[in-house]
Amino acid sequence: MTEELVKNWNEVVSPQDTIYHLGDFAMGDKGLIPGIWARLNGVKHIVLGNHDMKHNGVTILSQIENAEWASINTELFLTVDGVKLYLRHEPDMAFLPNEKADVHLHGHVHEAFNRKGPIINVGVDVNEYRPKNIRQLMAMVEKVGKSHRGY
Numbered sequence: 552m553t554e555e556l557v558k559n560w561n562e563v564v565s566p567q568d569t570i571y572h573l574g575d576f577a578m579g580d581k582g583l584i585p586g587i588w589a590r591l592n593g594v595k596h597i598v599l600g601n602h603d604m605k606h607n608g609v610t611i612l613s614q615i616e617n618a619e620w621a622s623i624n625t626e627l628f629l630t631v632d633g634v635k636l637y638l639r640h641e642p643d644m645a646f647l648p649n650e651k652a653d654v655h656l657h658g659h660v661h662e663a664f665n666r667k668g669p670i671i672n673v674g675v676d677v678n679e680y681r682p683k684n685i686r687q688l689m690a691m692v693e694k695v696g697k698s699h700r701g702y
Contacts, residue, residue, distance in 0.1 A: 553583075557590050559681035564593040570682060571627065573658040573673055574600020574640030581614045588618035596622045600640035600659060628652060631685060642670050656688070666691065 564570050570593040577584045588595070597603070597620050616623065627638040628651055637643075637652035646655040648669050658674040665677045671691055673683055 561592045563681050566592045568593045570595050572597045574598050575602040578602050584614040585618050594621050598624050598638050598640055646670055
């Protein structure tokens with residue numbers, strides 16, 4: 552599975568691309584994290600997930616920090632093409648568009664849902680086991696915008 556995920560990532564992400572990973576980067580043998588990280592294309596930022604902090608009682612955050620991410624965050628607010636994005640690992644199901652963010656991007660829920668209004672699951676489980684690029688996400692945001700303007 553790891554090899555397929557690395558292959559899929561590198562088919563979508565070029566070495567110069569900026570990518571935001573929304574958590575649960577790795578489980579299992581924490582010693583493998585830096586080696587897997589080094590094989591992935593892109594300038595990588597992470598929004599930490601619950602499995603990035605501990606898994607089966609073992610802290611793996613130190614291995615993630617050793618992977619030299621461009622940034623390590625618990626949440627992020629970004630603006631892309633005029634759309635304000637809120638990035639967090641776990642979905643905030645009470646999220647409503649506001650002055651800080653129009654759309655909430657998250658992971659964590661695996662295949663539970665793809666999108667609920669302005670809350671979009673970018674996890675690989677519902678996205679063909681590969682990262683979404685910004686054009687694909689903006690297309691989803693545009694669909695949200697058409698049904699959620701006036702907030």
